Amino acid sequence: MTTNDARKRVLIIEDDEGLSKFLQMLLQRRGYNVDAAFDGATGLEMCKLSHYDAVLVDYIMPAMDGLEVLRYAANEPNLPPMILMTGSGNEAVAVEAMKLGAADYIVKDSGKAFVDALERAIEDSMAQDAVRKRVLTSLEHDASAPPKENASSVETPTEIVTICAWTGDVKFNDEWIKIEDFLKQRFGVSISHGISPKALARYGKQLKST
Numbered sequence: 001m002t003t004n005d006a007r008k009r010v011l012i013i014e015d016d017e018g019l020s021k022f023l024q025m026l027l028q029r030r031g032y033n034v035d036a037a038f039d040g041a042t043g044l045e046m047c048k049l050s051h052y053d054a055v056l057v058d059y060i061m062p063a064m065d066g067l068e069v070l071r072y073a074a075n076e077p078n079l080p081p082m083i084l085m086t087g088s089g090n091e092a093v094a095v096e097a098m099k100l101g102a103a104d105y106i107v108k109d110s111g112k113a114f115v116d117a118l119e120r121a122i123e124d125s126m127a128q129d130a131v132r133k134r135v136l137t138s139l140e141h142d143a144s145a146p147p148k149e150n151a152s153s154v155e156t157p158t159e160i161v162t163i164c165a166w167t168g169d170v171k172f173n174d175e176w177i178k179i180e181d182f183l184k185q186r187f188g189v190s191i192s193h194g195i196s197p198k199a200l201a202r203y204g205k206q207l208k209s210t
Helices: 017-029 040-049 066-073 091-099 112-144 179-187 197-209
Strands: 009-013 033-037 054-058 082-086 104-107 170-172 175-177
Touching (some): 009 017, 017 112, 040 054, 054 112, 066 082, 082 112, 091 104, 104 112, 170 179, 175 179
Parallel strands (some): 009 033, 009 054, 054 082
């Protein structure tokens, strides 16, 4: 049996204490170690003082709303991935959240389907963060290594990787290229495509109709 210390840690930033406690209970039943903050400033401070694997952030909160939390977190590279939660779907809010670096965007609901979607979002955000950290570690290693003789410009190490929040393209050698091409050129990694469980859950009807 998994011990408490080994469980993945999740922080919920939600001003509705009743809903926060309800989500906390549901996620604890799924095996997560869950803490709660009831405003954005407190949540951000908790992120700095403790390690969390993922953070759930409510959109509508007094004083500091969810987008403001994301905006602040965007300038703090060591904070965990954040998932924005809203009471109703709003495309403009979703786009803004993703531009600010949100790992995902999810509409609050009730029932098992919502908890399943929430768990998928948490697991996906942690997987994305793990990939990001591996890439950054590799770039830092390349940057600190002595330059190779006759190295081409493609092999020049880059300390910061810029990814478009809308298209997912990567800026590399002053050009915007697809992430598949970036990984192939920079690391020699070939990419195959598939459909994730999250995409099937969210866009299944559209996929079946095409």
